[in-house]
Amino acid sequence: MDVHEVVEETLAKLGKTDGVWISTFSAAQLHARADEIDPSLPLAGLTFGVKDNIDVAGLPTTAACPGFGYSPERTAPVVQRLLDAGAIAVGKTNLDQFATGLTGARSPYGTPQSVFGGGLISGGSSSGSAVAVADGTVGFALGTDTAGSGRVPAALNGIVGLKPTRGLLSTLGVVPACRSLDCVSIFAPDLGTAGRVMRTASGHVAGDPWSRTGQRPLILDPRVAVPASLDFFGDAGQEKAFARFGGDLKVDIGPLLEAGDLLYRGPWVAERLADLGEFLEAHPDAVLPITRDILRTGYGFSAADAFRAQHRLQELKLAADEIWQTADVLVLPTIGTTYTHAEIAADPIGRNLDLGRYTQFANLLNMAAVTVPHGFTHDGRPASLTLFGPAFSDETLRHHARSLTGGDVMTIAVVGLHLSGQPRNGELLERGATLIGAARTAPSYRLYVLPSGAPGLVRVAAGGAAIDVELWQLPASGVGGFLTGIKAPLGLGRVAMQDGTEVTGFLCEEYAVAGALDITASGGWRNHRMGGANS
Template identity: 50%
Template structure:
């Protein structure tokens, strides 16, 4: 902390500062707005909320406890093709602008969880491009070197996070727009399973393929935002709710890489070297490298712009093109107008081919649990892209364009810097429903090289909940009260050869009560809830029964959910027992409550 302002806006650091009373939402926002006002003009923002409006969000939060809301006081940015009530949505086209009465579904969920919107960010117009240069509001420069592209289409969102102006940002990702900017700005970029985050309130690019994406400084931060945003939306016909359908990757796992003749770095030797190093790090983490045939993925990628899906882009802005074609950025208009010429028979033929390619691509999942690729094979200067916009943009989509056509989940992860000091990133992807598993592996991989966060220069924090496989013949249990380390009943765990695995928090759906005896808390799944601090301990299976036998009513053991989505055994309380109990949820945990009740 410097002058009561956090050195880093990563969510874990900021949340800890709130819980410890080192800062308040109002003081954070006042400091952040002063920082933004002092920044030189850059085409990152299309619209920033007025200071009094942002401060209204902050003042409202000060009536709440940090333990109640999983994103309490966390500032974020919104790509300007996603609606925020009362602010203009332009999709980087002033002639298209409108002012929505209601925020996008995902934005509403984030604000309800305590996040504070700062503004709307620049993008490749109508989310068509991977460069960040196709906007009448200006080309958005890379956070590390202004001569280079920031990547698109979610350029402003990525740079705002990388610069430390917000903690996270929403983008969209139809063809790579949530991953390429992450790679070029040293960020984690989550492209979730299509439909897991609702696209209600998002200006369509290809409505059947669009995803809302998340830019964050760490994989842990992306996971926290994803847990809030990934909610079923009955108003979105594409919405689904299976982002955690697939289990975690095993301690020993297999990862696919394209055959050497299918890897493409466009002459960039630095990128080739950095990708090889990333594959070696994944092997150190327990992965076995398997070469796969990447041809079905590459052919599917070509369908996105060479096939009839470009007609979806035309359909989204047909009225504007008919009314005022010059309002659309020239290269964007050239691409989108291709959609006029595709027939219904062309469309069905392409769907048939896509289904055949999906079946061929499925062979990869019989060989590997996930696939590792570069996020982009190289990076270009802004001047290079402006001189050759279509061909170089196509190069940037080599490893990304197929992802939503094949219904996959992906996360882009920072993986080093080239000899010019520019970031390089890799992508992990796997079948639908692998979102949490990919984020947990990404967290381990991201920590391995000792990288910094975005362009802030701040070191990565230690993961709050470092994943660790459960030992065979053992059982894990979450404790929240007198069994915590240093408290009176902890010996019931240690004398049974218990081992503390981690300190973490529950999912934000529990309340904590001080029971009338004053010695124990009661944890209850209850709405509205909050994240409560717990310790996870591991006991030999043979000792578990004896431990449970010592638990006195009204406490018992049941299924408990952690903030990272893990479910395990844990202490819970019967509902009747909290009728006359003191609600201490706002303290965030039993030890925090005791430190106030019994300072000695």
């Protein structure tokens, strides 16, 4: 595809998903950039988004706090290397304010949800970057990852999240969260793209005191360990999904979890004040209340507390490193459970800690990590795995991750234009979907013809009926591209089936059926088209 066509395709998708972008370059600027690109460059014409705590000259850096915003004079080196390789920066993406949180629900610029719908959170703090990749707007995106911000959103949106060894990607030009732990991360639709971006962006940067280089030998057949015990917070679906991975070598991850607890319950919270404390005290009303409250907990720790925690962390590192005596790769679920926006609102602090349970120890313990999709739960929620290794084992992790991502599929219930033989069925076929067969919903739905001519399936509390659907299996690699074709008021959500199960399927927002033709009595779209009852 011509670079200008790529730009036009990106522009057509911008703004289609709420709460993803904070600022973008204009169409004229993007096309001017396309004119400059040498097609022989390694990332020529590949579009990308940049989390809005990373500097890009020509766009403001806000860290999701308008009162903090500034206009950077220079582009961060990690971004500049991608530009020099021919990639096109589209704009700045949304985040949990000051990269404080794992939910994606802490920003004045809107609250994106997971591309899988159902009210699921997008995850954070790199919320916009993950969704921009998952919905197909850009070819990849940069995030940051201090406690899991480059992995939790990847898990909740069914994409790859790469958290390199700290320092391989420069953090110069990044608004600090915890400066000693911060890491630039990469979101991509597949491991191949993530690897290309990583190879292009990595390398020592003069003037960055945290920049470092190194590489362990690639292990083609690594020894793989899994935890001896895990907590899924009562989520049987995620527990069963992880059980599909198996694994015979069991290790104790207690030291890892204790180290992770130090990040938000220990003095590393105070490190955030080293860079943000002056702004916080000078402009307290510019900061969201929940962000302000979290940052201010840092004042409760003394210098002695910080040293005690460092001493304990050193002991935990020694215990954690014992894992690498018997294993080369450790595999965990990225998150133990998923949450909806309503569930996060009910307990924003406690459930944020749940989301970070299996991610927040990595940077404290000097680990590399790669998150990959791992299919779906029985009710259609995304599941994922994260592979951990010691520092500089990045290549081994990516290599082994490729062997884990070949067979993941998502079951989707289609009700109308995506049925076999209908006008949009090709969107499934071209992404490798296969037909499982016909099915019926639970008697809890009504079916309408929307003004656009498309069907709209709405779940109702009373007066519903069973509606004919088809079940299709879509490879996980094709989900993101498929989702980009779904426009409001339609979306994907959980559809109850006649046999008592739930699958992901097409649903319509209730407001859109006011005055629409009700064709529920026909029993389904195909019957309606063939002249069934009330059609």
